Amino acid sequence: MATVWEWLEFLFREIGFGTLLVFTLVFLLVLFSISIPHTDIPGPFALPLVGNLPLLFHMGKRRQKGYFRLQKKYGNVFRLFLGRRMLIILCGRKNIHDAFVRHGMQTSNRPDWLFDHQSKIKHGNLEPGIVLSNGHIWRKNRKFAVQTMRDFGMGKKSLDEVITDEARELCADIAAYKGKPIEKIKDLLSVSVSNVIHSIVFGYRCPHDDPDLLTVIRAIDTLFKAPPIQLQILPKFIQNAMGSTFDARQKAKEDIGEYLEMQIKDHEKTFDRNSLRDLVDQYLAEIPWEKDIKEKILMMYQVVLECFAAGSDTTATTLEWAALYMITNPDVQEKCYKEIRKVVGLIRDVCYSDKSDLGFLEATVLEVQRLSNITVTTIPHSSSEDLIISGHVIPKDTMISPFVSSVHMDPELFPDPDEFRPERFYDEKTGNVINKDTILPFSLGPRICPGETLARTELFTMLGNLIQKFKLSKVSDDDRPSLESLSGIVSHPEPFRLRAEPRES
Structure with missing residues (x-):
């Protein structure tokens, strides 16, 4: 033959x-x-x-x-x-x-x-979390995460207090530079923002130099610099040219899995069904006790990762963009500072409860979200039946994704869309915020980000305290920081440096 x-x-x-x-x-x-x-x-x-x-x-x-x-x-x-x-x-x-x-x-x-394509780690096959699950599992996990964030702080510090405390710690870290150049502001932002979600997920905050926390933060940063999820079906060598490498992402998943294993073991030692402290305790109360540690990791991993990631990297990246826009738009920064000084003063910290009286600061946060476009497109949805959109038939079981930037950069909604103008969202006569529903930083519809309230609180509180306590500027007049974005799962700015000079109180 x-x-x-x-x-x-x-x-x-x-x-x-x-x-x-x-x-x-x-x-x-x-x-x-x-x-x-x-x-x-x-x-x-x-x-x-x-x-x-x-x-x-x-x-x-x-x-x-x-x-x-x-x-x-x-x-x-x-x-x-x-x-x-x-x-x-x-x-x-x-x-x-x-x-x-x-x-x-x-x-x-x-x-x-x-x-x-996301479900395998060294422990085995993961169970779906919130972002990529459907039906009953999606509704259950989403409700579980939202309820945990909503109930956080009962009998102890409120979430607003935790965020304000972390903003204070962030400012202390920045003050330690004594006005010297800061090369990677994202590193400082990530630790403070991650500590907030760490308190929700694991029940306590970490010192800012904690090596385990820093390892998890680096792992999440690696995962978010990957190509979009829908492109992770490509061969490894092609993925490696589009973002963080495949091997680096696998190592990041293992690092997160090891940290979660350590947390589960520690929580089991002190677990009290009548006094649930955090998201891990909530999960342990739901999972049959006889399951071994590997099974518990597989059940918890995706929800914990998504909560941690949604509550850390996306917010830290938005704050990184905010810092960039403040040093390239000093007039906006000064206007925010004057408003804060008038309403809050320079003695106490800026709190989320000040939001109704700090309209220009809130408008500035909205403009940062609009222009930074950290989610160019969202993770694809799938049509469960034939749809007609703008005269086109979209067949059942077709992937659909919104091009969010097409809204945020629409010149009919936002004239001169490339310009940074918080006044788009601010009424000078009344001092009120306007047009906030024209942007989609958290998507919309049933799949809207479950961490929206947490993220809004962090962005407002942390940026407000930074501006209250520091004058952010370029390191030198020769610095020309790029405003171009680099797309991964989230879009981040090209590397830049800044100087944070303490304001006189």
């Missing part, structure tokens, strides 16, 4: 390599054309087998610019192919609202295959 190599040798000899190559390409094109969903939704040409993955690879860390080019060419509803899987990108506030609010129940699922 002829071997494969003998057949190939025969084909090369009888019909030639060129003919065989053309035949193979035609065969692949036909195979691809009959295996992909057919749609009238416009989009770029998709290659056989790989679809538009090379285009997304070419965008690299400049995904926002690439999506704007596609929006300009194809309109406010366009499609991409991830291999043979179709992804619909929705642009503009009306289309996004139609899909995720008006049709919210039909678009609240996640594609099942997304979690399959």
